Amino acid sequence: METKKPIIEKEHVVIKFTGDSGDGMQLTGHQFSDTSALMGNEVVTFPDYPAEIRAPKGTIGGVSGFQLNIGKDEVRTPGDFVDVLVAMNPAALKANRQWLKAGGTLIVDIDAFTEKNLNKVECVNPFDNDDLDGVQIIKAPMTKMVQEALVDSGLDNKSILRSRNMVALGIAYWLFQRDLSYTEDYLREKFSKKPEVAQANIDAVKAGYNFGENLQYIRSYKVNRAFITPGTYRNINGNLATAWGLLAAAEKANLPLFLGSYPITPASEILQEISNRKDLGAVSFQAEDEIAGIATSIGASFAGHFACTSTSGPGLALKSEAVNLAIIAELPLVIVDVQRGGPSTGLPTKPEQSDLLQALWGRNGASPIPVIAASTPSDCFEYAFNAGKIAVENMTPVLLLTDGFIANGSQPWKIASMKDLPEIKPRFVKEGKENYFPYERIEGTMVREWAVPGMKNYEHRIGGLEKMAVTGGVSYEPLNHEVMTFERAKKIADIAEQIPEQQVYGKNKGKLLIIGWGGTFGHIYTAYNELLEEGVEVSYTHFNYINPLPKNTEDIFKNFDKILICEMNEGQFLKYLRTEFPQYNYKQYNKIQGYPFTISELKTAIKQNLED
Amino acid sequence: MSEKQQLTFKDYKSDAEVRWCPGCGDIAILKAVQTAFAEMDIPKEKFAVISGIGCSSRFPYYMDTYGFHTIHGRAGAIASGVKTANPDLSVWQITGDGDALAIGGNHFIHEIRRNIDVNVLLFNNQIYGLTKGQYSPTSLFGQKTKTSPYGTVEAPFNPGSLSIGAGATFFARGIDVNVKDNVEILLEMEKHKGISIFEILQNCVIFNDGAHSYFTDRENKADRQLLVKHGEPMIFGKDNDKGLVLDDEYRLKVVNIGENGITKNDILIHDAHNTSPILHFELAELKEPVVLGVIRSVNKVSYHEAVYEQIEQVQATAKNKSMDDLLSSGSTWVVE
């Protein structure tokens, strides 16, 4: 007898896969997100994993999660609260229960809810009380299912159990009526050398899906296709987009790319990707430490390469003396800081925006440097590219800030085409120039010309000692130092002419202007939009160019009674704006919990500031 | 042959006025480097001279080549970047005992480990000169300096055994004022593929005058120095009557030729090309005589060769030839 099963139709659904860090939740989440994107949904993802690679099994500290938000229209964040929670064990449930919406769906591996596992997290059986009332629960015996389904696979029990996540994926696919073919192709490709493992995983997905088919009284979800601008798309995370943006800039500048770097969470993937790009001739140098990472890059820049280095906050601190060398030597260089929670080792895997003041001012002496912040996983491409363009065309190091949230988060990206990207023109000195002086400024600019070793007749010396204006000889003259200090500052300030003007969402005048910068765009923009729909009148502007600020910044500020700065730190952008434009009425909303904002808390904060 | 050969050391002098203290050993080293560069078959614009911080690190300003006076300790890393980016350049790193072995120690051992094809001139004066007289990692145990008024309680590094221990493919030692010998060594360094370390025992007349005089004094030097040459017996002394042999424990031992039946034929022949570093290590460590000349010179693939060979290999069969290829690689989908 065929009964039509009830379906929950939604505009957005937030799903979170959670389990032990060895349970393969990241892979499971990626598969779900790729498949959803292919089926025409908007997707934003957020991996949330522990700092310890192998925290004790079954403990809260070892819980790894992958959250994604799929929708039929603009999805900007991975979502606050979860509609569907997959929990592979009691620890995962305990750590994430608070995020599950009332009326949501919980999928568990019921075989993992043993007394022993419950005791590990000091937890009574959640199915024995009313804690989960109102939640649609799917108790799937995933462990047994995978063992049965793969009994003839030829794999040992340990390998079989490793496919438990694929059963969970299969159930989730059923719950959303997803097509299995993308994952099947993926598994065949990934295990092309071990077809038996590929088949076992495919069988496990199917076992999960079929289990769903046979469930009674469970409502499945339906999320319609999104309206998406036509074009070719791919999923991309912020670190990959950053690496590609740098590669694209190098290609546009017609310079070979050199990346000197040292592994550090959450930035290592940039070094890994560039190391993989030997096909494009990129040179990666895994240095002995953070300082050598930037120092080798400065050497490569001196030798005429498109040079970059990638790191996170602690690494940026180590690099700061070398950043200053690039500043005084006036050499192009891109420094990427994928921010994480600090100070010290802090929260290596959690996002925060607390390196802003370090980026702006954390060096000895007057050391102006352009600071740019990307705001979404995919726009890391654009901002990395622009960081490269500004560096090369202005002969300066540039600091690009991203954070662990957008670096690891992914979203579909309409693939850029190289022909649509702007030109990048290195400032090489022309052949045949007489009397080359390393610190002579190109007419009408503050930028010096670039002569690199190997160019005949332009032999010259540069270095970290103060330079004589124009000639570049060592100079301790008091007035010259002042002149050079101002020249360096003006060179950076002039970049305001090269960057786009600041845009405002909403009216250009009003009671309250919300400000965000960097990786919080998705959350603040969504909160702003929801408020708009509720009829709340506010305006919003989001900063990507931090130093110099867009030249119309003040024109925007002066038309608002109040300015609310929302950032994931204790108020660093606020401090900066107070220094630049002290006369405005600033308010702040901050979160320093290693987690992104939630939309609801932002809305509350904005409303409160409107009322006050 | 080329116009290059008409250049003299003067062509490598820059306009900058040399600011080292009168009598400083650096001045003779500068002369040797300028002379050697003029003799090398390398166009002037292809030299890159990279230094860190310290008295010696002012060196690039005095050379009419491309030069980069960088930050304390980091010259090794910066030079590594220069050479890796453009292997066509002849890269010379100028550093001192403080710059290379204290603050820059990590970069020093790693540029050696990687066998980066740079030529390192390590000016060893066993003191911090630029900061006016504090002890360095090569100051003698017990040495009194401004920061060790009662004598240091630290054992010094021997730059030779440190380099060889870290895997240096070339190590030589010289004395600042021996311009002729030093030019020869510099020419050999240029030919050597991979890292070449040249420890130059340099006299700081102001803060550590006579640090090396025990074996550089006119009266004693013949008996306290041994200039080794590959393929020649290791004989020294005023009367050429001393030499090195291996004792029963395979340690180097000084013997007198003509005593106890020892003849010239018993003296060890120097083999700088021996891949085993054991004897080179011992030669570097010898206190008396102090061994000068090229102690070790062996072949091994240098870093940039390996880097570019790998890139070529990958590119030969790579699907992605350009950024556009990469952007549309992997799983993509079309929205219409």
Ligand code: SF4
């Ligand atoms: S202080 Fe010593 S090392 Fe420095 S320049 Fe003077 S003599 Fe030479």
